[in-house]
Amino acid sequence: MSKDEILRAARRSTQTKIVPLRHALDERLIPQDEVLDILFLHLNESRIPKSFATSMHPTIAAVQCLAAFANMDLEGDVGRIIDGWPGILKWSAYFFTETGNRRKVALQAVGICWISIMKHQAIVDAMGRSPTSIELATRMWLEEAIEPYNSAGRAPLSTHILMKFLQNSDGETVDRMLGTVGADCNKVAKFAVAKLQTSFGDTPTDPDGVVVHITFLTLLSGAGRAPLLNALLGANVNWVVTKALVEVSVLVNSQESVDAMVAMTYCFGYLHTSLEATDGFTWVSQSVGAGLLQAFCNCSPHFSKLEARDLKMVLEVVGNVVSRFLIYRSVIETVEVEMEKIDSGSLQAKRVGASVAKPVWDAFRALAHERAVLVRLFSTANTQVCDNVQCQKRANRKEFRRCSACLVTFYCSKECQKASWKEGDHKALCILQQRQRMEGKPMDISKRDIAFLQQLVVLESRRHLRYLRERARRDFPDTPYSGLVVCIDYSVLPTALSLKRLEGYEYDCPLDSENFRARNAVVIERARDYPDICTLIETTLERKRGVLALGPSVFSSGNSDAFWEVNLPGKDDRNPQGRAGELGRMYNEIKPYLDADVTFSPIGEMFGRLVYI
Template sequence: MPPQIHESLRLTSLSKLPLSLRASAKSAADGSYADLDTVTCVLPELPKLHRRFILPVLYIHLNPDKIPTSVQLDSILSDTNRHGEFRPITAAIECLTGISGCLNQDAIPHAAYADLWPRLVLPLEYMLFICTNIILGIDKYAPMSSTVRSTLDLRAVLTTYWASILRRDGELTQELDAASPSFPGSTLRDERCTPVLAILADDPIGHLTELTSGAGGSDALAYLLVAQLKDFLARDLTELTSLTLTTVLAIMGSVSVRREEDDAFNRELHSHGIAKVLARTLCALNVWFRRGGDRDRAHDSTIGVSLTLLAEFFRYRAGHEAIAGALDGGLLAFIVSSQTLTADSYPIIKELLGALIPGALLYYPVVCQMKTSYATALPHTTTPTFLKSKIYPMWQKFVPVVKVRLGALEFFHSDRWVSSKVCENTKCFKLAEKPQLKNCAGCDFSYYCSPECQKADWKAGHRDFCAKLAPLVDFPGLVSPRSRAYLRAMLEYNLNEFRPLIMLRQAFFIYTNPDTPFFTAFDFQKLGSGEEWIKIEEMAAYERAPEAPIRLEQLARSGGRLQLHAVIINGNPPLLKMFPMWSTSARMMDGIHRIVKSFPPLLPWTEVYPPIVGQLRELHMECVAHKVRDVYS
């Protein structure tokens, strides 16, 4: 026995036993199972000190080298001539019972625990393995199945067993990987996992506490589900792996969908990369079918559940993170190349392409990933099959908004865009690059070119709402300076692209709603070009927002150099974020008001439209010639 183990586990302790027990203990230590039975039978009657002296016997029979592995156990149980080889396991179980008795009497020195515990794990795992297989064997018989599945805490035990198969990096994983060619480790893993998952998938919501307890917590359960999908992706699809996949998605779908935004389980699934894994799963199924793999209702259901889960994750306020992950996993390529979509899938695809993905393209990580994903998907969109598919009309509406967003991304990365600010002192309005201006320490929102300008603006009214501006800096999902900078660049890009349209719609609003404060909204929930998602709204639609009085006050004292622009993005309700746009000159807004006032009131817009378009075009060219710059704060 190795000298480094604790002294209480060494054979020298046996010499301290009474003579009546010493011989049986030494014989048991030498391998006699009959004497081991004798020792373990009298153990409960022994005093605390004598129990401690018996520990070396128990320690020897818990040696993992003498216990059959789980792979060997399968072979032993299937051959009646080898049942004698099962004896080391029953001996180990007897020793576990003995160890438990010693623990109850505090007969084991605390310093010995570190040496003792590694030998307890494997027998405990095999006991769980044996019990689980008995449960699964009984569950196969229909008359017993309902009784088995209604057993209290059954799913906690099965989840623990499932976790041990997926998580072990030691003996069990090595056994599975080293199994014979006729029973490769991956197949054996499925043979063990699939029946367990079938029971866990039976009403998981009703037994969620058991599943969570057996896994070791909510985050652990999320990890196991994602790990099982990753295991599927690492191997070729078979009927058995497909069944495993179906049951995992059934559990995940029941537990995660239709939850509130702040649900911990969904956040934990996100943290383990579920969106990317689901997208990769869809791509793997697509490849399987294209190679001639069998397709049945279970496979169709798997695709439907995967798409439904992705859509649910995308609908959360932080869904842009899931969308970026799914795009990275190949979701867009799957949509345009899939030959496996069913009628039930099309409404989900329509929502993905028509609202959820386009609405997330104002987030910098999403649009960066879209650049790669779009390029990968594009070759599939020219095939005759795709051009005749039901997806093609959806794709035609999806592409224009993608091109606009990618154009904004290119603008953001180019030398044409410089992160600039305007001094917000209404007597100055100096334009400079952001580092050259100083922001107000009170609100971290307003910028000034000098202390004198900041003092002047403070007296002019900034002190009345400085504290109220601070919370307006933050915006859900735009937590990094780069993300906020990208959104400002995207607004500037769209402003440059659609300036004539914006001017015309502003003129129409001023003509039909004289003396009414307004803001220009970029509704990024919409598809298409600027005509679909640029609109002019009354400030009354925004008046309940906490920043509305501040913005109106700024607008009133800006002398025409401030326009209020806003972005509207996906949410329930939709999210609106105001971006003041400061101009180096009031020439633009003063000119629009002057042109509108030159027409008699109450004329039909059809009469006003032709001449006003030409005058607005001239105004635009005049502002360009005078180098009027617009900057979003």
Template sequence: MEVTEQYFRKNPQKTIASARNESLPACAVVANLWQVIPDAISLGVLDVFFHHLSESKAPLPTTTEVDDAVFALPVLSLLGLGHIASLPSEQVSALGDRIMEAWPGIFEWCFSLYPPSVSPPSVVRDEKRDSATRAISFCWFSIAQNPRVRESMRSTPGAIELATRLWVREDTMKLPSEVMFPVPSALLDVLLIPQQSKMLSQIVQASEASPSHIAKLAVARLTAASTATPVDLYGIKYHTNLIFGLTCNPDHPLQGALFKAKVIIATTKSLVAATKDVDNKDPLIAFSMVRLCTYLKTFLEVTDGFRFVSQSLNAGLLVGLAYCGTRLSDVTTEERDVITSLISSVVSRYLVYHSVIRAAKTSMHTVKTDHLILYAKVFDSVLRQAWESFQALLDDRVENSDDFDESEKPDHGCANAECSGRSVPRESLMKCAGCQSVLYCSKTCQIADWKRGDHKSVCKALKQNAEDEKAAAEQTGETDPSKTDRSFFQFLVMRDTQIRFDDLRQQALRKFPKEPLTSMVVKIDYTVLPPIFTVEPLSKVKNPYLPSSNGYASGEAIIRQFRRNPGLGSLIFGCMPAGRSKTWWMFTFENIWSREVTLRH
């Protein structure tokens, strides 16, 4: 008897009975079509699949190849169970007990189909492995939609490892035309508990590869989805979800491996790719947009902050966020706030780094020139205020950075406060051989400063600070700001102090009327918007560095030096964002409180 779709629709009970009695044609039709038959479950269709996947029937593990026919009915049964995900969620939930009871058998058959050895000899010939990958992935992803079943799967020894092996071979799996998403990636994501280090290590071990290899594979698949024609929105969704889970544990090597694999660049480019078709109303776009923005919001500041922000800007972050602005009606208020914060909080706060400013300038120029219509839409959206504030701040910082570039960086001058030639060009100055930081115009000035200004203690502290910073960078992988970034920040601090001079002077006179102006330390906190400007007497000011930080010793020495000899000049503390923390810098200048003295820049 030929079993066809038409026959199944007319005689569902007989067809299901034939499938249970090991009719391969009947089982094939039932496995592929049962979900469209209204009474299929009540007629016992799931019992057919559970029967063929009975734990008692599962073959014992073996390294010798067996007849493929042994696995024909179980594979069809796995495919049949894969359609459970198409049922309403409440119906999937109601099937929990039955699936839980059948799970041990399902796992045993899958383990036989897909043993730990990926290369022959194995039970299933390698050329047949794509079918096994598809069947197991569909089945597991489907039944894992039930929370109780999902927990049971996670706790089954070997299940995470098997899911990982399926994921590794995902690229060779041929998807049926009706399947639109990368099932092994979706499966591994739904089973993964991101913060559980043990599970992440299981994934690494089962893949028989390094964290670096796993990271590169995950990023490559996301990149492939975002560069496909047309863009693979399902691929972006599920690959981003999995990458999110693999990145979440800061103590596991996978996070660092993903960062080294340039995941920030990949997610930024995926954001642009997913949102650029402004006429496409596919709800997947809004989902992917929110997920990608959440990923960037979560991880842009994980290390030093400025490096990833620059990478993302250079990869098109502002273009992607501009596209997002045309779709905000499709997301919740909380999701909109995440997207907005990337402009108004994250990127804006890092506009104290020369490298970030230049990257933002280029990215904004691209938005204005290559996407003029989009730019107009942005300023007509609910993000208008955020974009206007960002544009104003960026314009101001670009002007500062242009002035800085034209000045060829600020002259540090001779460190000897009594030197008559402190305006000597930088190229004529000589570095202290000890700390490699302080500059002098002559050996005479160095000797004088060592005697009068106690540079000896400062020199040792600065040298130790440099060594500590180098060691910390090697250990954490974080990058210190470049010399250009540090010099520009000093320039910005000086410029803003000049602009706010009258306000700072009034604040000092109001808060500390008994203290001389020359003893005031200016403190500028750029980690908040707008920056906060305060003053504090030198006698009360505290070292901004933590005792455990690299700069603490040199900070103590400098403050002690200025307290002993206020005539050395003025201190200004500047604070810049540095990932999840902040970095304080101490700058020494001539007396900024004297009207006759102009800050050098």
């Protein structure tokens, strides 16, 4: 057929004359603008049948016209596409509501058309401004109405389409998407996470599908809607992304394909941000338990192929993010289990040891080992301290009596309990503890994690006693040691150490409940009442969380070396220095894992030295 014959047939016929038209375009027999004239003629909304029972010819022509947009170069026809978009949208909605056998084929053509014209942001913006476009895209996504465009991949076109709308969009787009499902964030989150799982697991891992779904999850997570982010976290998104990374880590070694490398980078990129969301220690433990460290080791031989920015991000997942959470006992214990698996097998340890990740891994491994030793040391002591600040006797917990009201404080005798209630501050603390329990609000940080933190910060303070004294003499020459607060910031690496004045000191964590603020006020007051016995230690955690700890006086010993003597002669267990002696004995046991030089660097260059601010 000649050019004119093809055009006349496609223009006037109600039969299927669109396929020859597209072939003629591919062979450059007909200009694209003339082809678009024919396509938009058949896609005019006036041609939409009133019912599905009417003639099939207009619908067949419309389906073929929609599919004809595949791989079309629209660079010079953006305006025409925008003008013709209303007809495309109306036909798309028509086919979505159809219930017959033609629906599947028709919606496949809809997906091909939409994704083909969405290559230009101006067209995407115009599509998004249409009143029903986002809503229709969301419904097609939830229904999985459009199958993968490329048979080699398993990411549905409907995911690609909705992803295009979310990219470079404002909050209104997300609100419209959520409005389609009745603002049910959990429904959206669970479906998005489940779709990622279809890209790996029971079937061969599809790296392209992983990239598409990770990108979509990234857009949802960064949409600025806290309920949506919380729903994703509740759907165990970090666990599933880590599992995807574990599968991809096998591909990068077995196939060494570019697609697998891209999927690896996207997985690490998502975790780099998401692991620190809300109460990060939960997600870090979850991800490590899902195999994050093993995947890191398996992928490490290929890190050298990454661009500098991507390499920095990937290394930070373990070297910065996970490392900063090695102050929580729950994280430390999970990491220790996974590290034992890696150390027991030669392949993963060998891979990371020969890669560009070796310095980061060695530093992380040393820090994790040190903290694991401390967990065991602090746990095996099984001792309790009398809560009467004037006593502080230490003995086996079985020898102590527990307050029957709050259940969290212990006393060595009935007399100490009475003294603490009448003369101390336990009455106020006890009431606050009971109120918190009645409100049913769980603590952001578990009691086990807080207990370990309180022991860790005391030990950390004494390890850096020499610097603290130098800093005190330099910045607070007129303030006695007993009038200072030790501040340790674990939210950064290297950890930051500084001092503040106890006089006029105020502490306000925006994430703390009213009860926690009241408890902190009592703790601060205790430090002021007993400055020669107690030192207040302010600990900053991730996302401005914080913990206030009271330890035995950090500055009470004559010098830092004397403090660390295994036996402190003349010290009675009822004296706070007896408690210091026990920490000293603990320290002596872990000396093989700590560098007790003048810098008090525990593990060397990367994580050892604290930053003195």
